[in-house]
Amino acid sequence: MQKKFDIYKLIDLFIPILAVLAALAVGAVILLFQDANPLEAYSAMFSGAFTNKNGMADTLVKAIPLLLVALGVAIAFRGGVINIGAEGQLIMGALLTTWLGLQLGDTLPGWLVIIIGMLGGAMMGGLWAAVPGLLKAYLGVNEILSTIMMNQIAIQIAFFLLRGPMIDPAELEAGTNIPQSARLARSADLPRxxxxxxxxxxxxxxxxxxxxxxxxxxxxxxxxxxRLHSGLIIAIVLAILVYVLLWRTTIGFRIRTVGENKAASRYAGINVKRYIVLSITLGGVFAGLAGAIEILGLHHRMFEPTAVSAGYGFSGIVVALFGFLNPLGIIPSAILFGGLLVGGDKMQRAMQIPQVLITVILGLVVLFVVSADIWVKRRATRRVSVEEPASPADPDPPPSNIPPAEAAT
Amino acid sequence: MTNDANLLPSGLPRIESMQMRDIVKRFPGVLANDHVNFDVNAGEIHALLGENGAGKSTLMKVLYGLYQPEEGEILLNGQVANIHSPTDAIEQGIGMIHQHFMLVDNLTVAQNVALGLKSSKGKGFVLDLDVVTARIRDLADKYGLYVDPEAIINRLSVGERQRVEIIKALYRGAALLILDEPTAVLTPQEVDEIFKIFRNMAAEGHALIFISHKLDEIFALTDRVTVLRDGRVVGDVLTADVTKNELANMMVGREVLMERHRVPMPVGEVRLKLEDVNAVNDREQPILRHISFAVRSGEILGVAGVSGNGQRALAEAIAGLQPVSEGRVEMDGRDVTNLSPSQMFEAGLSYIPEERMHDGVIKNFNVAENLVLQDHQFPPYSKGIFLNFGTIDSHADEMIREFDIKTPSKDTAVKNLSGGNIQKLILARELDRQPRFLIAAQPTRGVDIGATEYIHAQLLKQRSEGLATLLISEDLDEVMAMSDRIMVLFGGEIMGIVDSDQVTVQQLGLMMAGEKAEDVFAQKDLAAAGDT
Incomplete structure (x- = not known):
């Protein structure tokens, strides 16, 4: 079979870039309303995130949790489950990692504590995600609602533990009572x-x-x-492994099959419920691991849960969509969004522009990417029907008297 | 107030007459209505009879404004009526009761009736439910449609929900009611009750159109019958003037087009056996009753019946997709009752599902992936947890060649293939597994003639190699041409299992309409009627 060069594939590759540019253009209009020069603002943003070593380090440091969360979101999405609960899964992972680290102290070699901490965090995230997974598979509870509620539970559990059993003894001594844990042993820091x-x-x-x-x-x-730490290497290796999992293994094949069409999966003998639970649990594993790596690589202690998660659970969804739910596409996507977050911070400082504008731009990017994607797909269908008409000997009349529009639903 | 005699109990004017003239409606590749004439008058119950796909629903959707016909016109009380949407139809006094209820389950009866109503508001945007409730009570009284306006829909029985649908139509001023298989989901008792209501409505001056393919009901209820076949009217007769046989004849009595290319085969050992199998749906209603039969190696057992009479449930019960509540399923002498679908595949079952686009393939997956949908986890398609793309791809190339699947390449997404080629793909997948037993549900529906012949030839080839097949089809010609024996299902029950060489289409038609085989064969006049 001869492969011919497809110009449309090239255009499709540029779609995400165009979406970012379009989002930035709309952002520019908002900046103008703030009496700020958009060019100046954007150049402050870009140079802050991508031109010097500390800016780039911060970009990559933020890209690590974004990448991990997005991988989890992508697995769940591919399995037909919408996981909005990465935030809570990340917090629960971070909590257990911290607790394990504090318990083990320096009784074990640092590398062993790191491994135990990461496995514990990943497992905790997975368990936290398995609950809505089981509820969806066996009771039909909508996972969007249940994962959001699980987020709130995670946040409150974290506050409870950090104000009580896990609080830094130094805080009690000093009487400041800030809800945060003690610092983990330095031997358990992920190498920078x-x-x-x-x-x-x-x-x-x-x-x-x-x-x-x-x-x-x-x-x-x-x-x-x-601040750049080795979590980046772990995250990128995992991205490649997730790619292999989804497209090269029987498990990934079944996850994607269930995500595409549950009825056909049932007919093909796949245990649909099991794969629903599996795909969101794997998603939670990655979010929990993100939490573990944030603790071991960056914060070295647990503190205010929403500051640790820093919205990565939600931004990770954007990153996953922007990477077209493909692990290899998610790597650059995570770096880009890490840069946007860092650059937005720099822009705020340089131009006194509220950082929430970055959140607005993130939202706009999603809007443009998703609508561009729909547009690309529609055009692709049209293209196929123009270029490859069913041969005249092969018409496909709709069954009985149902018109095509209705039959398609 | 005008003349009271011209008003219905609901206080609205009657539709004295409705005529549809020379209605033509086309869909790509299908002439659904071919110059159809149809009429109904006030006080009359007019049945519209025909097989699935005969064009009944299309015709009624034209009347209700859901479709625009290419040709023809609709007259109401002798005047040309413009009906471009259901809203137009409702405004002119036409109501439709759909086969599937259009009710919001967690709202009350009154709220459901008020939904989408223009005149339900009291002041401004405020919905005055008391007005609605009072009017429902009034209508219920006048028509004998007893429902509590304050009851929540999901607490009501199916029969009660049907009454709500009728009230909804009456509330909107329906003088002419289209009843699309209104008894499909009702129990016999509920059917009796609703028939009383329909007769009462006709007596009060409503015009009723009753769509059905159940002959008993047509004789029990209607005054006149119009029979549609392949989009054309083949008869418009007074119900009192015809016999069941004549109607069955009109409905299915065409020439058998296909030749029987079956050669007699010595049948082998029993491959599949069902003993007194029963099943219920999720509302605990029986969908399979006391099903017992056996299929042997080298045999095709055809399953005939109007759709929705248990065919799908039967296939799914065998495939492990529908729990069997009582009874026993055996494959090769082994008890396989309620095994999981994957266990059934391992036991040697292959299943070509009825809804091939929905249940048979993953539209966004490519041809190669769809060809290993069940078997990807076994060697040679995988090693450990890793897929073996070398064998998956070479297998795809082989299947494309062997089963003549027309596709640009094995990497083409299945959604871009034609229906016939998707069916060939499924056939390739299911036959290449070398099954012990095959269920083929509607294997040629919506497939062009070339692909149909190919599929038939493949099924017969497999039969000659000893495969046992259950062929479920609504196409009687196909069932007659392909099957060694034919089983007819009606209401989840077996009406009879007959030798396909010793049964006429008319006899099958009667069985499909709910007559037991013993009764059908007892009728001496049948052969004569069948020959005309």
Missing amino acids: FTDMAKALGFTKTAEELGLTGFTAELYGLFVEPT
């Missing part, structure tokens, strides 16, 4: 890129090597002390 670079023998700074400009910043990002 700078630590790893040192271990590999990169000890010189960019300046010492005589690097300048963007090369220096890029070198600095990976070698000099920044």
Whole structure:
């Protein structure tokens, strides 16, 4: 079979980029209403997120939880389950990781505590997601509602634990009573890129090597002390594994089959209920792991739950959709949105523009991406019917007297 | 007040006469109504009879404004009526009771009646339910339609819900009522009751159109019958002037077009056996009653019947998709009652489902993926948890060649294939598994002639190789041409299992309308009637 070059595929690839540009354009109008120069604002945003080592490090640090959450959302979506509960799953994962870390202290080698903490966090997230999964599969409870409610429960459990059993003893001593845990043992910190670079023998700074400009910043990002930690590597490896899971394994095949058509899955002998529970549970595993990595790699302690989750549970949905629910597409998508979050922060500081504008732009991006996607699909159907008409010997009259429009529903 | 005699009990004017003249309605590839004439007068119950796909529903949707005909006109009281939407139809006094209820389950009767009503408001936007309730009571009184306006729909029985639908239509001023298979979901007692109401309504001056394919009901209720077949009117007669046989003849009595290319086969061992199988739907109503039969190797058992008489439930009960509440299913002598679908596939069942686009394929998956929908988890298509794309792809190429599936490539999404080719794909998938037993439900519905012949040839080839097949079809010609024996289902019950060489289409038609085989064969005049 000869493959011919398809110009439309190229156009489709640009659709997400066009969607971002369109969202930025609408954002520019809002900026004008704020009496701000959009060009100035956007350049502050871009340079803040993508031009210097600390900005890039922050972008990637935010991309880590976004990527992990989005992977989970994508698995659930592919399985036909809409998981709005990543926020709660992330918080529960972070809580258990913190608790395990505090319990183990430095009684075990650091790397073992890290592994136990990550497995615990992932498991907790999975359990938190399994509840709405079971409710949906066996009682028909709408997962959108139940996952949102599970978010609230997670937040309140976190506050309860952080004000009581898990509170930092130092807070009680000082009488400040801020709801946060003690810091985990330093041995249980996920290695930062700078630590790893040192271990590999990169000890010189960019300046010492005589690097300048963007090369220096890029070198600095990976070698000099920044917040960038090895969670990034874990997340990217997992993205590739999720791709393999969904498109190369029998389990992924069945998850996608159930997500596409539950009736046909039943007819094909697939246990639909089991796969509904499985796909959202896997989604929760990734959100829980995001929580674990936030604790081990970045915060090293648990504090106000909504500050730890920082809305990643919701932004992750946007990231997943923007990456077309494809794990490999989600990697750049997570980095882009990490950059938008960091850049929005920088823009706020440079121009006194409220950061919520970034939230508006995120929403607009989703709107444009989803509508562009629908448009692309419609056009694709039209294209097929124009280019590949069913051969005259092969007409397909609608069954009995149902008109095509009705038969299609 | 004008002359009282011209008003209905609901206080609205009668439709003295309705005529549909030369109605033509086309769908791509199908002439659904071919110059159909149909009329009904006040005080009359006029039956519209025909097989599935004969064009009954299309004709009524034209009358109700859901479809616009390409040709023809509708006259109300002798005047040309413009009916472009159901709203137009309702304003001119036409109401329709759908086969499936259009009620909101968690609202009350009164709220349901008020839904979408223009004149239900009291002041401004405020809905005055008291007015609605009072009017419902008034209508219920006048027509003997007893329902509590304050009852919530999901607490009502099916029969009561039907009465709500009728009240809804009357409330909107219906003088002419289209009843689309109104008894399909009712119990015999509820049917008796609703018939009384219908007769009463006709006596009061309503015009009623009764759509059905149940001969008993037509004789019990109607004054006149129009029979549709393949979109054309084949008869318009007074019910009192015809016999059941004549009607069955009109409904299905066409030439058997297909030749019987079946060669007699020595049948082998019993592959599938059902013993007194019963099943209920989710509302605990029986959908299969005391089903017992056996299918042997090298045999095709045809299942005839009007759709909705248990065919689908039967197929699903065998396939493990519908729980069997009583009785026993055996495959190759082994008890397989209520095994899961995947266990049934492993036991050697293949199933071509009726709704192929919905149940048979994943539209967004490509041809290769759809060809391994059940078997992807077994070697050679996978190793451990990993799919083996090498064999999946070569298998797809092989199937495309062997079963002549017309597709640009194996990577084409199935939604872009024609219906005939999707059916060939499903056939390829189900036959390549070398099943012990095959259920083929409506295997050629909506498929062009070429593909139909191909599918038939494949089924016969498999039969000659010893496959046992259950062929469920609404196409009587197909059932007669393909089957060794024919089983007729009616109301979830077996009306009889007959040798396909010793039964006429007319006899099958009677059985499909609810006559037991013993009764049908007892009628001596049948053969004579069948020959005319």
